[in-house]
Amino acid sequence: MKNIKFEINGKAVTVKEGTTILKAAQKVNIKVPTLCFHPDLPAWAACGICVVKAEGSGKMLRACSTPVEEGMKILTHDPEIIQVRRTVIELILSTHPNDCLQCPRNLNCELQRLAAEFGVRELPFEQRLRNLPVDNTTGSIVLNPEKCVLCGRCAKVCQQMQNVWALEFIGRGEKTRIAPAADVSLGESPCIKCGQCSAHCPVGAIYEKDETREVFRALQNPDMHCVVQIAPAVRVAVGEAFGFEPGTLLTGKTYAALRQMGFKAIFDTNFGADLTIMEEASEFVERFARGHGELPLITSCCPAWVDYMEKFAPDMVPNFSSAKSPHEMVGVMAKTYYAKKMGLDPKKIFMVSIMPCTAKKYEVGRSKDMFSSGQQDVDISLTTRELARMIKSAGIDFANLPDDETCDSILGNYTGAGTIFGATGGVMEAALRTAYHMVTHKELEDVNFMAVRGLDGVKEATINIEGKEIRIAVAHWMCNIETVLDRVRAAKKANGEPAYHFIEVMACRGGCVGGGGQPYGADDEVRRKRAAGLYKDDRECGARCSHQNPQVQQIYTDFLGSPLSQQAHHYLHNKYQAKPLYRK
Amino acid sequence: MTKLNREGLAKLRAEAKSAWQARATGTGAQIIIGMGTCGIAAGAAKAWAAFEDEIAKNKLTDVQVLQTGCMGLCYSEPTVEVRVPDMPPIIYGKVDAEVARRIVRKHIVGKLLINDHIYDRPAVDAFAEKAAGKK
Amino acid sequence: MAFKNYILVCSGSNCDVKRAAAVHDALLKEVRDQGVENEVQVLKSGSCMALGQCPGVKILPEETLYVNVQPEDAATIITQHLKQGRPVARLLFDRTQTSKYFPPDVTTVHQKQLRIVLRNCGVIDPEKIEEYIARDGYAALEKALFQMKPDAVIDELKKSGLRGRGGGGFPTWQKWLFTKKVAADQKYIICNADEGDPGAYMDRSTLEGDPHSVLEAMTIAGYTVGASQGFIYIRAEYPLAINRLNLAIKQARERGLLGKGILGSGFDFDIELRLGAGAFVCGEETALITSIEGNRGMPSPRPPYPAVKGLWEKPTVINNVETWAAIPVILLKGGDWFGKIGTATSKGTKVFALTGKVNNCGLIEVPMGITLREIIYEIGGGMLNGKAFKAVQTGGPSGGVITKDHLDMPIDYESLAKLGSIMGSGGMIVMDEDDCMVDVSKFYLEFTVDESCGKCAPCRIGGRTLYNLVDKISKGKGTLDDVEQIRTIGLAMRKASLCGLGQTAPNPAISTLKYFETEYLAHINEKKCPAGKCRDLLTFYILPDKCIGCTLCARRCPVSCISGDRRQVHVIDTVKCIKCGECYQACKFGAVSRT
C-alpha cells in the first residue's frame, strides 16, 4: 500500500494510505479529542468534536473519518478550532442532565472528561432535557436515553458487531433517540444481553443493572452463608479500575478483596470451567467417536450466544452442548455438593458470581434448569465493573492486597484449561486437551493449540487425533457466526460430512476478556493484553488439562459419578428451545 | 414494439419531425395545455374539459387538444398555447373554463385574439433556434 | 379571416396601467382613423411585456417589441411599421444588451431567458417519445454510442464547464472521470430528484415536462463510466413526475433505448425508480444512497465519495435532474457552445423557481451572469404591488439574503458564495419591505430544525437552540448576548456539522444578521419589528381622527375586542387583541394603525 506524506501541526508525517487524520495524529502523539469515535467501529462521524483544519480549505474536517491525503497540511488546534469544539460540547451539555453525582459513569465518563478538559464552567445555552423514560426491562442492561449523546456506538455495535439489531435510532432531528428496534422495550426486543452496547457507550446511557446493593445486603445478613466465584476474565481486567495495566493477573488480590468483604467461601469459576470441559469433552467424544448425537458440537457456555441461537438459529438446538456454563456448574455444586460437605442448608447459601458479562445476569434465571439445586443456583451475577465499585465502596486498598490469597479449593482449584475459558478459542483449546486424553488415554506433549488463539473473527483449523481429523471453528463477535452456521447448514442440507466437528462461539469480541461487563475502554490492544494474562496464568498452572484437576476428579468420585452420568446430567446439563425474536 | 437500431431511430426521427412540422404548417388548429403539477392544480383539467365541450358544440373537426409540461409561467396558470394556421401562436394564461370557451369561439372560430389573457412567450429554446437556423 | 397584424399592449397588474391604457386607446383610435381595423386587432395583453420599460407594445406575428411607448407614438407605429413595414427604431427594445448572454447562434431573444434544460418543457407532450425524438431526442445518445469514446464524452463535458446543479456546483466531468477510472464489476448512475427545498420545483417541472432528457443523459453516463444500471430517486410526493417517468421508461424500453443492446450497440443500460419518503436530508447524496439501500437515510462522512464508493459500495455517479437535462444538449451542440454562455467560472444556464413578492412568479431559465435586477425587474415584472425591494433569498434554507446593494452583481456560484449565500438548487425568493429579516431567518431555521436527521450534535442541538434564540428575538425578549450566541452556534454548526444541511442551516440567520443587524437590534432594543411582521411586537390601535365608526373592524375581529358605537370612534382593547391584523386589513379609511 502506498505511503502518504503530509504535515500535521507543522510536523512531517508519513503514514499508510487510508490512515485517518486521527490515527496519524495519535502516531505523533497529538491528541485530537473525540466522542463518538471508537476504535472497534468504523467512524460514524456524528459528534463533530474531532474537527481539524486543512490548509486551503474553509471547511473543517472530521479527523476520525477523513483519510489523509498527500501533501495535506493539517492543523489540529487553534483558537477557532477549540472554540468550535467547545461550542459543540456545550451544545451537547445543553441537552444532557447535569447529574454526574448520581450517574453510573461518574468519574469514568467520556463526556465528563471532555467537559473537564475544555474547562467548561458554565452552560451558556438554553437547557432542554427530553424527559425520556429509563428502560430496565432486561434485568441485565439498563437504557437511559436521557443521558444518551447519540454517538451511535451502541447501535453500530449491536447491528454490526453483534448482528442482533436490537437497538436503532428512532425519530428525526432533535427527537432522535436510541431505542430498542421497533420501539418495543429492550426486554421484548431481540437483545441478547451481551452488554457490548454498555461497554462501548461513552456515557451513562447504557449500563449494567447494578446489583451490588443486594450483595451487600446479603453479606450483612447473619443468616446467610455468602459464597462467591470469579470468572477467568475478571482476574486480568479488574485491576484496570485500580490503575493496573490491562492483563495484569490479579487472582490473589481479588480473592483477598472478596474475603475482606465477608464472603464465607471463595470459589473459582475456573473450577467450573474444568468441570464443564469434563462434560463437554465427553459429549464431544460421544458424538465424534461413538456417533451419538449430531455434529458439529457447539459450545454453550456463553449465555448471550445461547440466547442468540434460541432466537436466530434454533435449527442448531440439536448441535448445542447441553453442558451448563461454568458459573452455573459452580453454583449448583455449591448448593449441593459443598452444602452437603459443610452441612449447610442450601437455602441459606447465597451464591454470587463475578463475571465479565452482563448476559449472566439474565442466565441465572434463564430456565428451570438454573434451579437444579432446588433453588436458584446462582443468586446474583455481578459484572467486573460492579466488583470494582464494591471493592472501592468497601474501602479496600486493592493495590496493596496480598497476591498469595487462595480460594477454597473444593470448588476453586483450577487448571490452565479452566483459566483460558476467558479468551476466544480457550474453550476449544481446553476441550481439545481433554478430548485428546479421552480418545487416546494419553497426555498431550504440547498442550498449546495456537491456531485457535488470537482476534481473527473466525478461526478454522483441522486437528489430528490419532489419525482422525477434527475440523474445528472458533467464532467470536456475533457478526462472525452466521458464516460458520451457514456452512453447517449447507453441509446438513447436502447430507454429507459435517462442515465442522466442533465449534466454539463467544458473543463478545476476544471472548469474555472483552465482555460487556468488563472495565471501560477495551479495544483490541486491551483485549490482547487481557488474553495474554490468561495464557500466562495457563502456563503457570501446574496442571493444564481439566481432567488433571484433582478437585474435579474428587467431585466425580464423591458426588457425580462420571461425566454424563445421570447425576451429572441432572445437575450440570440443560435444555434449549426456539424463542420468538420479539416477545410481547 | 420493435426495438430501434440506428436506422430505425433515424427513420422514426424523420417521421416524427415531419409530424411535428405538419402541426405548424397544417390546416388544423391546436390547443396545447400546460399539464404540469402547477397547471393541474390551477385547473388545467377543467379548462381541458371546457375546450373539448366547446369544440364539440361548435362542431369543429380540425382542432386538436394536446398537452405539454410546465411553460414556466406559474403566475398565470393554467396556461394554454393556441396555434391556428395563419395566426401567430399565442400563449394564454389564467385560462379557466369560461376563457377556454371564449378562446374556441373567438380565437379559433373568429380569428380574433382575447384581451387580457395573452402572455409573453417566456423564452427561446436552444433547439427551436437550431431548427430555425437550418431553414 | 385572420388579421394581418395583432398589436398587444401591456396590461399586466404590474404595468403602468394609466399610460398603458392611454397607449392602447391611442392605438385603437389610430387603427380606426387609418382604416385598418379589419387588418389589425389591438388588444390588451395579460401581462407586462416590456422588461421594466413599461408600457410595451408588441406587434405580432413578427414579435417586434416597442418599449416606453407614449400615446403620441401610436400614429407612427401604425403608419411606419404596419403600413410601410419599417420598424420604429427609437422605440425598439434594445436586444443587444440582452443578447450578450446568448450564444451567437441564438438570435431570437425572449424575456432574457434561454432554455436549454427546459428546452422541451411546455413545448412537447412529455408522454410522447416521438415528440422528444422529433426535437432531436436521443440523438446525443446515438452520437455518444457510435461516434464518441467515453473519454470524448468526458472531454465535451469538460469543455462545457457544466457544474452540478444540485447545490454543490462540483464539475460534472470530474465526477464522471473519477467514477470511470475506478475499476469495479458494477457501477451505478443515480439521478437525484429528491428536491425538498421549500419553494423549489425546478426538478419536478423538468421531469414532468421532459422526462426523456434525463433518461437519455443517464444512459450516456452509463456508457461513459461503464455502468449498466441507473436509479432515479424521486420523492413520492411527485406523483405526476413519477407517472411520466414510468411511462417514459416503458417507452424507451419498448424502443430499445433502454435495456439490452441499446440501438443495436453492445451497450446495456436500464433505469429504475426509487421513491423517497420526502425527508429533505435524503437529497444529500450519501443519505440518498443509504436510503436506496434500504436503510435510514442519514448522511455519512465523505470521503469515500460516491464516485469511488457509492451505492452498494460501488462507484456511482450521482447528479441532479437539471444537470442531467443539460447534458444531451451539450453533446449535440458541443461543450464549446455551452461554455460560451455564462461567466468565467459558471457556464451555461440556471433554472430558478422565482417566487415571493414579484409579479411574475415562475420557472425561469437564465444564462449565468445575469443580474438579480434583470431577473426581478425584467423577467419577474418588478415588485408586487409596487412595494420596495428588500432582499432576495437564494439557495433556500441553505442560502442567505442578497440586498439591493448587490442587485447588479452577475449571478454565479462564486459571487453568491462571496455574499454569504449560495446558488443552491435554484430557489429564489424575493422579499419586500413587509418582510422581516428576523422572521425570515426563523422560517428557514424552522425548516432545517424539522428536517435535521439528528445524527450530529451541532445540527441536531445547535439548530434548535438557534431557532429558539431567533424566536426569542422575534418576540422582543432577545438580548445582545443572544446575538452573540447566534454567531457562536452558527460557527460551530458550519464547521462541525456532518452534512450540508447542518453546515448551511445557520446561513439565513448569519446572513440576515450581517446585512440587517439594525433590524435585529430594533427587535432587541426597541422591542419593535420595523417590517410590522413579528406579531408579538405589534400594537394595533385606531386613529380617532380617521375612524368614522363604520364598525367593520369590530365585526371582523375574531376575539371581539374592538368596541365603539356606530358612527363613534372605535377602540381596541390591546390586552385582549391577538394581533391577527384582521382589522388592519378591513378598515377602508386607514384608521387602524400598528406599530
Ligand SMILES: Cc1cc2nc3c(=O)[nH]c(=O)nc-3n(C[C@H](O)[C@H](O)[C@H](O)COP(=O)(O)O)c2cc1C
Ligand atoms: C441536505 C441536502 C439536501 C440535498 N438535496 C438535494 C436534492 O434534493 N437534489 C439534488 O440534486 N441534490 C441535493 N443535494 C446535493 C447532493 O448531495 C449532491 O451534491 C447532488 O445530488 C450532486 O449532483 P450535482 O453534482 O448534479 O449537483 C443536497 C445536499 C444536501 C446537503
Ligand code: SF4
Ligand atoms: S453521563 Fe457522564 S456527563 Fe452525563 S451525568 Fe453521567 S457522568 Fe455526568
Ligand code: SF4
Ligand atoms: S446487550 Fe447486546 S444485543 Fe442487547 S442491545 Fe446491547 S449490544 Fe445489542
Ligand code: SF4
Ligand atoms: S446510548 Fe450510549 S452508545 Fe448509544 S448512542 Fe447513546 S451515548 Fe452512544
Ligand code: SF4
Ligand atoms: S463472551 Fe463471555 S462475556 Fe461475552 S456474553 Fe459471552 S459469556 Fe458473557
Ligand code: SF4
Ligand atoms: S448536519 Fe444535520 S442533517 Fe446533516 S448529518 Fe448532521 S444532523 Fe443530519
Ligand code: SF4
Ligand atoms: S388585530 Fe385582530 S384581534 Fe386585534 S383588534 Fe384587530 S382584529 Fe381584533
Ligand code: FES
Ligand atoms: S469523533 Fe469524529 S465526529 Fe465524533
